[in-house]
Amino acid sequence: xxxxxxxxxxxxxxxxxxxxxxxxxxxxxxxxxxxxxxxxxxxxxxxxxxxxxxxxxxxxxxxxxxxxxxxxxxxxxxxxxxxxxxxxxxxxxxxxxxxxxxxxxxxxxxxxxxxxxxxxxxxxxxxxxxxxxxxxxxxxxxxxxxxxxxxxxxxxxxxxxxxxxxxxxxxxxxxxxxxxxxxxxxxxxxxxxxxxxxxxxxxxxxxxxxxxxxxxxxxxxxxxxxxxxxxxxxxxxxxxxxxxxxxxxxxxxxxxxxxxxxxxxxxxxxxxxxxxxxxxxxxxxxxxxxxxxxx
Amino acid sequence: xxxxxxxxxxxxxxxxxxxxxxxxxxxxxxxxxxxxxxxxxxxxxxxxxxxxxxxxxxxxxxxxxxxxxxxxxxxxxxxxxxxxxxxxxxxxxxxxxxxxxxxxxxxxxxxxxxxxxxxxxxxxxxxxxxxxxxxxxxxxxxxxxxxxxxxxxxxxxxxxxxxxxxxxxxxxxxxxxxxxxxxxxxxxxxxxxxxxxxxxxxxxxxxxxxxxxxxxxxxxxxxxxxxxxxxxxxxxxxxxxxxxxxxxxxxxxxxxxxxxxxxxxxxxxxxxxxxxxxxxxxxxxxxxxxxxxxxxxxxxxxxxxxxxxxxxxxxxxxxxxxxxxxxxxxxxxxxxxxxxxxxxxxxxxxxxxxxxxxxxxxxxxxxxxxxxxxxxxxxxxxxxxxxxxxxxxxxxxxxxxxxxxxxxxxxxxxxxxxxxxxxxxxxxxxxxxxxxxxxxxxxxxxxxxxxxxxxxxxxxxxxxxxxxxxxxxxxxxxxxxxxxxxxxxxxxxxxxxxxxxxxxxxxxxxxxxxxxxxxxxxxxxxxxxxxxxxxxxxxxxxxxxxxxxxxxxxxxxxxxxxxxxxxxxxxxxxxxxxxxxxxxxxxxxxxxxxxxxxxxxxxxxxxxxxxxxxxxxxxxxxxxxxxxxxxxxxxxxxx
Numbered sequence: 001x002x003x004x005x006x007x008x009x010x011x012x013x014x015x016x017x018x019x020x021x022x023x024x025x026x027x028x029x030x031x032x033x034x035x036x037x038x039x040x041x042x043x044x045x046x047x048x049x050x051x052x053x054x055x056x057x058x059x060x061x062x063x064x065x066x067x068x069x070x071x072x073x074x075x076x077x078x079x080x081x082x083x084x085x086x087x088x089x090x091x092x093x094x095x096x097x098x099x100x101x102x103x104x105x106x107x108x109x110x111x112x113x114x115x116x117x118x119x120x121x122x123x124x125x126x127x128x129x130x131x132x133x134x135x136x137x138x139x140x141x142x143x144x145x146x147x148x149x150x151x152x153x154x155x156x157x158x159x160x161x162x163x164x165x166x167x168x169x170x171x172x173x174x175x176x177x178x179x180x181x182x183x184x185x186x187x188x189x190x191x192x193x194x195x196x197x198x199x200x201x202x203x204x205x206x207x208x209x210x211x212x213x214x215x216x217x218x219x220x221x222x223x224x225x226x227x228x229x230x231x232x233x234x235x236x237x238x239x240x241x242x243x244x245x246x247x248x249x250x251x252x253x254x255x256x257x258x259x260x261x262x263x264x265x266x267x268x269x270x271x272x273x274x275x276x277x278x279x280x281x282x283x284x285x286x287x288x289x290x291x292x293x294x295x
Numbered sequence: 296x297x298x299x300x301x302x303x304x305x306x307x308x309x310x311x312x313x314x315x316x317x318x319x320x321x322x323x324x325x326x327x328x329x330x331x332x333x334x335x336x337x338x339x340x341x342x343x344x345x346x347x348x349x350x351x352x353x354x355x356x357x358x359x360x361x362x363x364x365x366x367x368x369x370x371x372x373x374x375x376x377x378x379x380x381x382x383x384x385x386x387x388x389x390x391x392x393x394x395x396x397x398x399x400x401x402x403x404x405x406x407x408x409x410x411x412x413x414x415x416x417x418x419x420x421x422x423x424x425x426x427x428x429x430x431x432x433x434x435x436x437x438x439x440x441x442x443x444x445x446x447x448x449x450x451x452x453x454x455x456x457x458x459x460x461x462x463x464x465x466x467x468x469x470x471x472x473x474x475x476x477x478x479x480x481x482x483x484x485x486x487x488x489x490x491x492x493x494x495x496x497x498x499x500x501x502x503x504x505x506x507x508x509x510x511x512x513x514x515x516x517x518x519x520x521x522x523x524x525x526x527x528x529x530x531x532x533x534x535x536x537x538x539x540x541x542x543x544x545x546x547x548x549x550x551x552x553x554x555x556x557x558x559x560x561x562x563x564x565x566x567x568x569x570x571x572x573x574x575x576x577x578x579x580x581x582x583x584x585x586x587x588x589x590x591x592x593x594x595x596x597x598x599x600x601x602x603x604x605x606x607x608x609x610x611x612x613x614x615x616x617x618x619x620x621x622x623x624x625x626x627x628x629x630x631x632x633x634x635x636x637x638x639x640x641x642x643x644x645x646x647x648x649x650x651x652x653x654x655x656x657x658x659x660x661x662x663x664x665x666x667x668x669x670x671x672x673x674x675x676x677x678x679x680x681x682x683x684x685x686x687x688x689x690x691x692x693x694x695x696x697x698x699x700x701x702x703x704x705x706x707x708x709x710x711x712x713x714x715x716x717x718x719x720x721x722x723x724x725x726x727x728x729x730x731x732x733x734x735x736x737x738x739x740x741x742x743x744x745x746x747x748x749x750x751x752x753x754x755x756x757x758x759x760x761x762x763x764x765x766x767x768x769x770x771x772x773x774x775x776x777x778x779x780x781x782x783x784x785x786x787x788x789x790x791x792x793x794x795x796x797x798x799x800x801x802x803x804x805x806x807x808x809x810x811x812x813x814x815x816x817x818x819x820x821x822x823x824x825x826x827x828x829x830x831x832x833x834x835x836x837x838x839x840x841x842x843x844x845x846x847x848x849x850x851x852x853x854x855x856x857x858x859x860x861x862x863x864x865x866x867x868x869x870x871x872x873x874x875x876x877x878x879x880x881x882x883x884x885x886x887x888x889x890x891x892x893x894x895x896x897x898x899x900x901x902x903x904x905x906x907x908x909x910x911x912x913x914x915x916x917x918x919x920x921x922x923x924x925x926x927x928x929x930x931x932x933x934x
Contacts (some may be wrong), residue, residue, distance in 0.1 A: 001797070025840055063862060064861035064862065065861060065862045065863070065864050066861045066864070067777070067863065067865070067866050068777040069861060069863075069864070073850065073851065076850065080846065080850070081843075081846075084843065093836070094835075094836050096737050096740060097840070099731055100727075100728035101729075103727070103728065103764060104727050104729075104843075107727060107764070107768050110771055110772060111768075111775055113772075113776050114772030114776045115772075115775055115776055116777070116866055117705070117776040117777055117778050117779065117891070118868075119868070119891060120866075121866075121869060122776075122891040124771065125772055126894050129769055129878055130765070130774075130894070132761070132764055132765070133761045133762060133764060134761075136760065136761035136764060137754075137757040137761050140740070140753075140756075140757040140760070141754075144740070144744060144753055147744060148744070153741065193454065202869075207867055208867065210800060215359075216669045231429075231465070243704065266857075274758070276333065278754075280760075285750055285753075285754070286750055289750040
């Protein structure tokens, strides 16, 4: 038998199931709060907190129209693998496998966009791949850094570790916040799809999706948000209350950045993602590697 | 022992038969049949000896060695003749140097050498034999059909198919010899045969480019060959009885004796595995007919290079020279992956991806911890299967559409649905979880963290794998985009090709499904035998990955289960009036066609630009390795 993760299998299955059921609720609420705060920042009243749920419910009421049926297949795969990788994260699984499973999910939505053979979704798909390439090194660094500090790649061990990971990994944490902006597709990095109606992209990646399919993409995004916020938790696993506070603050910061920056060119995304990884991330890891691990 | 001799000699005999046969169906049948025999032979070898661990056979050294020496000298004469004929004087010089080294060795040192255990088999040899036997034979079978079409399409190329199939089978024979030889002189003999074979195959079309690229491959590989030959001088001077010429004795003799020959032979491995700065030959090799590329990239040639480095991994472990070689591999991995982004030629993308993956294997093997050797062998297996599939898919598409440019592969899924799915499987096999290459990359990351200088390797791997995702995914998107026009052209693909392509697709999926078994039956015992400890992935992760594969296999079924057909709409074209085949009214009333192009980022990831930095860096690293070993030798320490 291989390695037994922290809390045992029963706990793992319960937390994984809890994720599958609760994550869309939490993620939807976060999206609702996001829209409310965004509106307030812009001096508007904003929609009700539950608006995202109404929106998705409405999408599922709509007619199923596609350019090509294969699109639907890719989006189902996107949603399924988003849930699987998130569930494995909350089951306490191997961080690296979670990361790679997420990549698989993302490749599926990109393939769905390519499949439509549309100018706007094509450019969105290419841009989405750029963002993927931009954030991937820093995500791996996050896993590696947490491994060095806690001695395990298992989420269950990292989350329950009493080591104050954040004290050893401040650079990695800041780097993670930068790529969090990319991963949440917030300005200035919303280059693959636009929440703010930029015309040259139309809706980029999601241009050719409508109705229930678009609803699935939205739900997958909720799942993803919850996992991303869960990753912040890992830096503060030694103090759950602090962790929750930091998660709230981090998300607030993302909303603030989203509203203060306009979208930049894709080169800026690449430079930011790789830049933080190569500087903050790498230096932090080198210091931990030689001082803390005593190699 | 008879199985080994059969696998070495049988392809060789078939090769001579094929040399005599004209172009006809009898030859195709013989190729198919002997391919089957070779595959079954390698599977039989696996079935009968995988539990046996390492077994050594006292095959008589003489007169085999004399025959080999005569053949070597004949090859040298042939190469000299060709070198002079094509005015390739550097090649002539290199042949002369190598021959001089071997002659000197034969004259002054070879007397009294009596290595006993000349043939052997262990789990790693079995793995290599399975790759050579199964994938090599499938490629040979594919080549029968491919070469017919090739000569229809290229009437200007002289029909030398007898020579072609002769060399292919000699190549397979040499590869078997290489992985079964425990005597380094014999390894070297087969090593040189593979160099010669690829030289002849790359130059097949006899065009100027082909000839030049063939000589480039020859020159770079001869450079490695000279280093290999030089190691014999060292070995025979340390131990005149020749005991150290036995691979296992040498590796077991300890680092202080083995490090010098290990570095020399691994340098030869670097050239054969097309590591930077020697990568140009493998890129140039794509001028050869596609089955040749498939063969060179998957089951032969470059795999010989990494095979020998993996063998010497325990000697390199913990040495600075090993780290330097590992960095050569890591830099090659990162830079070659980045260059692959900027290429539109499908074969060139495949070539750079091969170079990158070999780089990763070299990095793992040179650092040489048990976990990393496990990852390196996994990479060899998965890469062989997926890469041969991809080359043969590209070859098939090229013959049907006349283009190997990725930009011309729009809507491949419409025109060649089955081939597009196979190609997508191959691509997925190269970079996506839960397929093979990713498993190995993951194992490599976990392995490097605990190794010396690990953080540098992990960093290079993190960036390299991000780049890898980009260039594969954009290609995959291109072939899977559903164009509203185009008709199915698949009917014209021959049956032999279908058999080969489907077999390789099945193998790609099977490799991902069965890897825990491959690991526990072959790789773990091998690593355990070498290091006394072994590596593996945790059970939980294996279960999750198998679940993911099953999920991937059943997902396509959801296409058939949806109760109602969704309504189809044309794509959004900014409100312009558009015809069904995506022509729209542009400005000034000119009709334009909507086309999509992928990003290639020539200005960031251009071939020349990146090689300009990476080649000198890798030269420097190799020099550092050499200097360290030389200095260590003078001080009596292992660096």
